[in-house]
Amino acid sequence: MFVWYINSFPRKEVKQNGKVHENRICTIVWNCHKKYTAIIADLILVKFSAGGYTVNSTEINKQFVLQKSNIGTKNKILVDFKKNKFLLLIVLPGLLYYLIFNYLPMFGLVIAFKDYRVSAGFLEGDWIGFKHFVDFFKDPYFFKLLRNTFAINLYNLILGFPLPIILALLLNEVRVNSFKRIVQTISYLPNFISIVIVSGMVINFLSPQTGIVNLLLKGIFGIEPISFMTKPEYFWGIFTLMNVWKTLGWNSILYIAAISGVNLALYDAAVVDGASRFRRIWHVTLPSISPTIIIVLILTIGQMLKVGAEPIILMYNPTIYETADVISTYVYRAGFGTENISPNYSFATAVGLFNSVVSLVLLYSANLISRKFSETSLW
Amino acid sequence: MHKTSIKTDMTSSIFDIFNYFILILLCVVTLYPFLYTMSASISDPLLVMQNRIVLFPKGINFDAYQLVFQKMDIGRGFYNSVVYTVVGTAINILFTSITAYALSRKEFALRIFITKFIVFTMFFSGGLIPTFLVVRYLGMYNSMWALVVPVAIATWNLLILKSFFSQIPESLIESARIDGSHDLYILFKIIFPLSLPALATIGLFYAVGHWNNFFSALIFITDNKLYPLQLMIRNISILENIVDVVTIDNSILFKNIKYAVIFISSLPMICLYPFIQRYFVKGVTIGSLKE
Numbered sequence: 001m002f003v004w005y006i007n008s009f010p011r012k013e014v015k016q017n018g019k020v021h022e023n024r025i026c027t028i029v030w031n032c033h034k035k036y037t038a039i040i041a042d043l044i045l046v047k048f049s050a051g052g053y054t055v056n057s058t059e060i061n062k063q064f065v066l067q068k069s070n071i072g073t074k075n076k077i078l079v080d081f082k083k084n085k086f087l088l089l090i091v092l093p094g095l096l097y098y099l100i101f102n103y104l105p106m107f108g109l110v111i112a113f114k115d116y117r118v119s120a121g122f123l124e125g126d127w128i129g130f131k132h133f134v135d136f137f138k139d140p141y142f143f144k145l146l147r148n149t150f151a152i153n154l155y156n157l158i159l160g161f162p163l164p165i166i167l168a169l170l171l172n173e174v175r176v177n178s179f180k181r182i183v184q185t186i187s188y189l190p191n192f193i194s195i196v197i198v199s200g201m202v203i204n205f206l207s208p209q210t211g212i213v214n215l216l217l218k219g220i221f222g223i224e225p226i227s228f229m230t231k232p233e234y235f236w237g238i239f240t241l242m243n244v245w246k247t248l249g250w251n252s253i254l255y256i257a258a259i260s261g262v263n264l265a266l267y268d269a270a271v272v273d274g275a276s277r278f279r280r281i282w283h284v285t286l287p288s289i290s291p292t293i294i295i296v297l298i299l300t301i302g303q304m305l306k307v308g309a310e311p312i313i314l315m316y317n318p319t320i321y322e323t324a325d326v327i328s329t330y331v332y333r334a335g336f337g338t339e340n341i342s343p344n345y346s347f348a349t350a351v352g353l354f355n356s357v358v359s360l361v362l363l364y365s366a367n368l369i370s371r372k373f374s375e376t377s378l379w
Numbered sequence: 380m381h382k383t384s385i386k387t388d389m390t391s392s393i394f395d396i397f398n399y400f401i402l403i404l405l406c407v408v409t410l411y412p413f414l415y416t417m418s419a420s421i422s423d424p425l426l427v428m429q430n431r432i433v434l435f436p437k438g439i440n441f442d443a444y445q446l447v448f449q450k451m452d453i454g455r456g457f458y459n460s461v462v463y464t465v466v467g468t469a470i471n472i473l474f475t476s477i478t479a480y481a482l483s484r485k486e487f488a489l490r491i492f493i494t495k496f497i498v499f500t501m502f503f504s505g506g507l508i509p510t511f512l513v514v515r516y517l518g519m520y521n522s523m524w525a526l527v528v529p530v531a532i533a534t535w536n537l538l539i540l541k542s543f544f545s546q547i548p549e550s551l552i553e554s555a556r557i558d559g560s561h562d563l564y565i566l567f568k569i570i571f572p573l574s575l576p577a578l579a580t581i582g583l584f585y586a587v588g589h590w591n592n593f594f595s596a597l598i599f600i601t602d603n604k605l606y607p608l609q610l611m612i613r614n615i616s617i618l619e620n621i622v623d624v625v626t627i628d629n630s631i632l633f634k635n636i637k638y639a640v641i642f643i644s645s646l647p648m649i650c651l652y653p654f655i656q657r658y659f660v661k662g663v664t665i666g667s668l669k670e
Binding site for chain 1: 616
C-alpha cells in the first residue's frame with residue numbers, strides 16, 4: 001500500500017559527475033522497527049527497479065533516497081517538449097524571425113564565393129572560390145578603405161571614449177540636484193535626434209557662403225571661408241566631432257549608473273584620510289567604475305570596423321571619398337551601384353564578409369587581452 | 380582655522396566654478412544648433428543669404444514654412460513615418476515580449492540553447508547584401524513590411540526584457556496556475572500588466588528607432604509616395620532636390636527652406652523628449668544591472 005504512496009514523493013533532479021540523476025526522497029512518517037525498514041526498502045526497490053531506480057542510501061529507518069541515474073539529454077528534451085508546450089509555442093515566432101532574417105543571410109554569404117547573377121537564387125551561380133577577395137585585396141583602394149575605417153574609429157575612440165567618463169565624473173561632483181538633472185536631460189537630447197537631421201545641420205552650418213561656422217571663424221579669428229565638405233583633410237575631424245556631440249551625454253549614463261553604485265563608506269574613509277576631491281575621484285570613483293569602463297572599451301574596440309554606413313552616406317560626396325569612404329560605405333556602393341559602378345552583389349558580399357570576420361577577431365582579441373590583464377571580460 | 384583646510388576649500392570652490400562652467404558650456408553647445416536652425420528658418424531670407432544670423436531671428440518671415448507645407452508633401456512623409464512607427468513598434472513589442480518571456484522561464488530547458496543561438500547574431504551577421512536579398516526574395520521590397528519585419532526583434536532589447544521577466548517570482552505564476560488560469564491568461568493578464576514600465580521603455584526605444592530610420596527606406600523603398608519623413612529631409616536638406624519647388628521668384632528662400640525642413644522634423648522629438656526621457660534612462664540601467 002505504501003509503495004503507491006511513495007509515488008507521490010517529490011522528484012528532484014541532481015547533477016553528479018556530469019550525469020543527471022533524478023532523486024526521490026522518501027520519508028517514512030511512522031516509526032517502525034529496523035528490520036521492517038529493510039523489507040520496505042526491498043519492496044521499494046522491486047517497485048522502482050522497473051523504472052530504473054536504485055535505492056541509494058538508507059537512513060536510520062526514516063528516509064530513503066531513490067535514485068534514477070542518467071536521464072539522457074534526448075529524454076530530457078522530450079520531457080521539456082511535453083511539459084513546456086506553451087513556452088515552445090510562443091518562442092516559435094521569435095525563433096523563426098532569427099532563422100529567416102539572421103541565419104538565412106549568413107547562409108547567403110556563400111554568394112561571396114560565387115558568381116552571383118541578380119535573377120538567380122543563393123544556390124545557383126558558378127563557384128569561383130576566393131576571386132572576389134583576391135580582387136579586393138589587390139585593389140590599391142583596399143588600403144585606403146582600411147586606413148579610413150581605422151582612422152575614423154581611432155579618432156572616435158580617442159575623443160569619444162574618455163569624454164563620457166569625464167562628463168559622468170563632473171556630473172557626480174555637482175551638488176545641486178536640479179542643475180544636475182537639467183544638464184543630463186539636455187545632454188541626452190542629441191542621441192534621439194535622427195542622424196539625417198544632425199548631418200543636415202552639420203553640412204549646412206559648414207557651408208562656405210552661408211554657414212554659421214565660417215561666419216564665426218571669420219568674425220573671431222579672421223579666417224577666410226573654408227569649403228569644409230569638399231576638402232578631404234577635414235572629414236575625419238568633422239565626423240568625429242559630430243559623433244561626439246550626438247552621443248556624449250547618452251554614453252555617460254552607464255558610468256553615472258556605475259558611480260551611483262559606489263559604496264559611500266569608501267568616500268568617508270578617504271575624507272578621514274585627508275584625501276582632496278581630486279584624490280577621491282582618482283582613488284575611489286575611478287577604480288570603482290573600472291569594470292564598466294573596461295566592458296565599454298572592449299565593446300568599442302570590437303565594433304571598430306563596424307563603423308556604420310549611415311552617417312557617412314549622408315555626409316560624404318565624391319570629392320572627399322579619399323578620406324570619407326569606409327568599408328561599409330564601399331559595400332553599399334559596390335552592392336547597389338552608382339552612376340559609375342554597376343551593382344555586384346557577390347563582390348559586395350565578399351567585402352562585407354571580410355569586414356565581419358575582422359570585427360569578430362578584433363572583439364575576441366580585445367576580450368582576451370582584457371581577461372588576461374583584468375578580471376573583467378564579456379564571456 | 381587650519382591653514383591647509385582653507386587651501387582645500389579654495390581649490391574645491393575653484394573646481395566647482397570650473398565644473399559649472401564646463402557643464403553650462405556643454406548645454407549651450409548642445410542647444411545652439413537647434414536655436415540657430417529655428418532662427419535661420421524664420422528670418423528674412425536676404426539676411427540668411429548674406430549670413431547675418433547668429434543667434435536670434437531677424438526680420439520674421441514664414442514664407443519658407445508656407446512653401447514646405449503647400450508644395451512639398453511633407454505631410455505625407457509625416458503620415459508615412461507615423462504609420463511605420465506605430466505598426467513597427469507594435470510588431471516589435473509583440474515579438475520581443477513573448478520571446479523574452481519564454482526565454483526567461485527557468486523550467487524551459489531549451490532556453491539556454493535558444494539564447495545562445497540568438498546572442499550569436501549580435502557578434503556575427505550575414506551583412507548588408509545577403510539580408511537585402513532575403514528581404515527582396517520574400518517579396519517585401521518597396522513596401523512597408525521591408526521596414527518593420529526584418530527588424531522585428533532587437534537582440535539587446537530582448538535581453539533587457541528577458542532579464543526583467545526573470546525577476547518576476549515563480550510563485551506568482553504557480554499560484555495563478557493552481558487557481559486554474561491557463562498560460563495565455565497568465566501571460567497577458569498577469570505578466571504583461573506587471574511589466575508595463577519595462578514594456579513602455581522598450582517600446583519607446585523601438586519607436587525612436589523607427590521614427591529616425593532612414594537607411595532601410597533608402598535601400599528598400601523606391602516609390603517616393605512611400606518615403607518616410609527622414610528620407611524626404613535628406614533629399615531636401617542634403618541632396619537639395621528641390622528644383623521643382625524653388626522657382627526664380629522664390630529661389631532666395633532656398634536656405635530658409637532647408638532650415639525649415641530640418642527644424643520641423645526635429646520638433647516632434649524635442650517636444651516629446653522631456654516627458655519620455657526618464658523611461659530611456661531606466662532602460663539603460665535595467666540592462667546594466669545584469670552586466
